[in-house]
Amino acid sequence: xxxxxxxxxxxxxxxxxxxxxxxxxxxxxxxxxxxxxxxxxxxxxxxxxxxxxxxxxxxxxxxxxxxxxxxxxxxxxxxxxxxxxxxxxxxxxxxxxxxxxxxxxxxxxxxxxxxxxxxxxxxxxxxxxxxxxxxxxxxxxxxxxxxxxxxxxxxxxxxxxxxxxx
Numbered sequence: 001x002x003x004x005x006x007x008x009x010x011x012x013x014x015x016x017x018x019x020x021x022x023x024x025x026x027x028x029x030x031x032x033x034x035x036x037x038x039x040x041x042x043x044x045x046x047x048x049x050x051x052x053x054x055x056x057x058x059x060x061x062x063x064x065x066x067x068x069x070x071x072x073x074x075x076x077x078x079x080x081x082x083x084x085x086x087x088x089x090x091x092x093x094x095x096x097x098x099x100x101x102x103x104x105x106x107x108x109x110x111x112x113x114x115x116x117x118x119x120x121x122x123x124x125x126x127x128x129x130x131x132x133x134x135x136x137x138x139x140x141x142x143x144x145x146x147x148x149x150x151x152x153x154x155x156x157x158x159x160x161x162x163x164x165x166x
Contacts, residue, residue: 006159021061025062032048054134109143117136
């Protein structure tokens with residue numbers, strides 16, 4: 001398996017992850033609309049806007065990521081880098097540039113989750129509790145997405161290092 005195939009696998013994994021995120025966002029939009037249409041309690045109606053916003057956010061970013069990664073796959077399938085060493089080096093720099101973001105997103109998700117739990121348990125307003133639920137969903141979604149993305153990034157980076165040494 002040559003290095004381009006590993007790069008294609010990386011982008012295919014990112015595209016799949018983006019697709020899953022987009023589908024989850026669409027499901028949240030459906031749940032929000034269902035809560036708006038069929039909900040009979042104040043809590044169900046309070047969930048509509050927060051779930052709709054989180055759903056739109058996840059569906060939008062997921063859709064953008066999916067099409068961006070699909071375009072990258074098409075590009076790498078058609079264009080073979082003429083100088084493999086410089087391509088590997090540019091990929092190494094690219095992966096190194098965003099690996100530190102995984103730690104940041106873990107702390108951000110933890111902070112969102114903690115803030116949401118405090119709001120949910122200590123504020124008696126249904127609207128604020130609905131916002132807290134939306135933040136919990138957003139935080140957990142971010143953790144799940146980053147868990148798989150970080151694992152794939154570490155694997156790809158180890159392959160980059162193997163090819164850099166050769």
